Amino acid sequence: MQAWVIGNWKQNPATSHDVKALLDDLLTAVSTKAQLDGCQLMVAPSLIHLTAVSERIKGSSILSAAQDISAHSASIGAYTGDCSAQQIADAGATWTILGHSERRQYHQESHDCLLQKMTHALTQNLGVIFCIGETQAQYDAKQTLAVIDAQLSVITDLLTQQPELMAGLSERLIVAYEPVWAIGTGKVPTVAEVSATHQHIKQTLASFNTALENMTVLYGGSVNADNADSFAADSMIDGALVGGASLKAESFLAIAQAFSRATAQ
């Protein structure tokens, strides 16, 4: 199975000059030395940099994604500050992240909001990297699977309301399991914990529809060049959604190479 390593740049880097330098490093490494067979790379820059990044990676093996899209309209409208799925696709991105815990926390993104966003993305032919995961308190209370089930219910509601979106969904949906307490903290669950949670996610998706058997599930949260091999070695972990370590070409590529090596086994 193909692995995916996706860099979520969040609100970084500070300048377009720094974006260009990061991309130059990435593109040079990808075209010259990096062994990345079996691993698809993607970057999700800030919206302000999305067009330039998408333009710059055209013709390379790297894909681009938005970090979010408007909930209000898939196309155009009087929604100050928003950017629609259609505009994101027009900017050259082919995917969008949705439901990142930072959006859920700082922008109060709800089930209904994410259902709207997912519908808009898919109707505009954008793939969706759907983020789910529990907080530290929920982890401590052993509520991880219940939290995940509630978050995944966006997908069942989508399929109930828009059954026509089922066509091709297995290719257009990636789930990223990101425990909130592991994001940017250096704390990570054990590989066995992640593996069991991913197995639960895969089984849950398959129970929604047989076409969703063996879906791609990524792990995110303090993945770095040192721990990537241990995650990559587990057959339930199909790749990584990387924050901090995606801001340096060297660590991002080291993570991608770990998953590439694992797919070759």
Ligand SMILES: O=C(CO)COP(=O)(O)O
């Ligand atoms: O939130 C993340 C990716 O979406 C993970 O961030 P870190 O890799 O910085 O922990």
